[in-house]
Amino acid sequence: NAGVMQNPRHLVRRRGQEARLRCSPMKGHSHVYWYRQLPEEGLKFMVYLQKENIIDESGMPKERFSAEFPKEGPSILRIQQVVRGDSAAYFCASSPTGGTAYEQYFGPGTRLTVT
Amino acid sequence: SQQGEEDPQALSIQEGENATMNCSYKTSINNLQWYRQNSGRGLVHLILIRSNEREKHSGRLRVTLDTSKKSSSLLITASRAADTASYFCAPQGANNLFFGTGTRLTVIP
Numbered sequence: 001n002a003g004v005m006q007n008p009r010h011l012v013r014r015r016g017q018e019a020r021l022r023c024s025p026m027k028g029h030s031h032v033y034w035y036r037q038l039p040e041e042g043l044k045f046m047v048y049l050q051k052e053n054i055i056d057e058s059g060m061p062k063e064r065f066s067a068e069f070p071k072e073g074p075s076i077l078r079i080q081q082v083v084r085g086d087s088a089a090y091f092c093a094s095s096p097t098g099g100t101a102y103e104q105y106f107g108p109g110t111r112l113t114v115t
Numbered sequence: 116s117q118q119g120e121e122d123p124q125a126l127s128i129q130e131g132e133n134a135t136m137n138c139s140y141k142t143s144i145n146n147l148q149w150y151r152q153n154s155g156r157g158l159v160h161l162i163l164i165r166s167n168e169r170e171k172h173s174g175r176l177r178v179t180l181d182t183s184k185k186s187s188s189l190l191i192t193a194s195r196a197a198d199t200a201s202y203f204c205a206p207q208g209a210n211n212l213f214f215g216t217g218t219r220l221t222v223i224p
Contacts, residue, residue: 004157033210033211033212035212040216041216042118042119042214042216042217043158043205043212044214045211045212045213056210056211059211091157091158093158103160103163104212105160106150106158106159106160107157108157109156109157
């Protein structure tokens with residue numbers, strides 16, 4: 001059973017470009033969470049999605065950031081018009097169901113560098 | 116804030132010694148999870164302890180939870196060099212996890 005897959009592992013973008021980060025959850029998992037980790041800091045929650053639904057986006061910046069989890073295919077975190085402050089590691093996690101009963105399994109992360 | 120706060124921020128011990136890391140949080144939780152992160156890598160889930168549990172074991176790991184004090188501890192016994200990593204506690208609210216800045220553990224061979 002493959003774990004959570006994220007790609008790309010490293011992404012370099014110039015200021016103003018768009019960044020697209022992909023996350024494929026573990027097989028059988030229908031809940032996806034995105035977190036951001038700045039250097040020397042812990043992970044900060046961004047958004048929680050189920051298939052075709054955003055459940056909780058309380059951690060998402062109001063502008064330039066969006067996320068989706070379509071019926072088919074991976075979850076996508078999209079950052080438009082990137083700025084240097086967006087440079088961070090972005091992790092997604094998945095669980096078989098939501099709520100508090102299950103562990104969240106993390107992917108290896110995508111390290112975004114904005115130049 | 117529901118964010119976990121780990122203490123100490125950094126810990127350096129000799130191989131074979133025990134390592135204890137503490138976590139405090141401020142609000143009510145449903146459960147609390149501990150994760151490990153090796154430098155530059157993703158997080159590895161260690162243990163989930165539910166709010167109605169007081170102690171849980173997994174191999175060389177022992178986790179305690181005191182909801183009256185809003186605190187948890189992670190004990191690693193007989194540490195190994197391979198245990199060198201950052202350890203995060205993550206209190207869990209309704210959906211997401213609230214990570215602190217972690218404890219950096221260094222185990223010296």
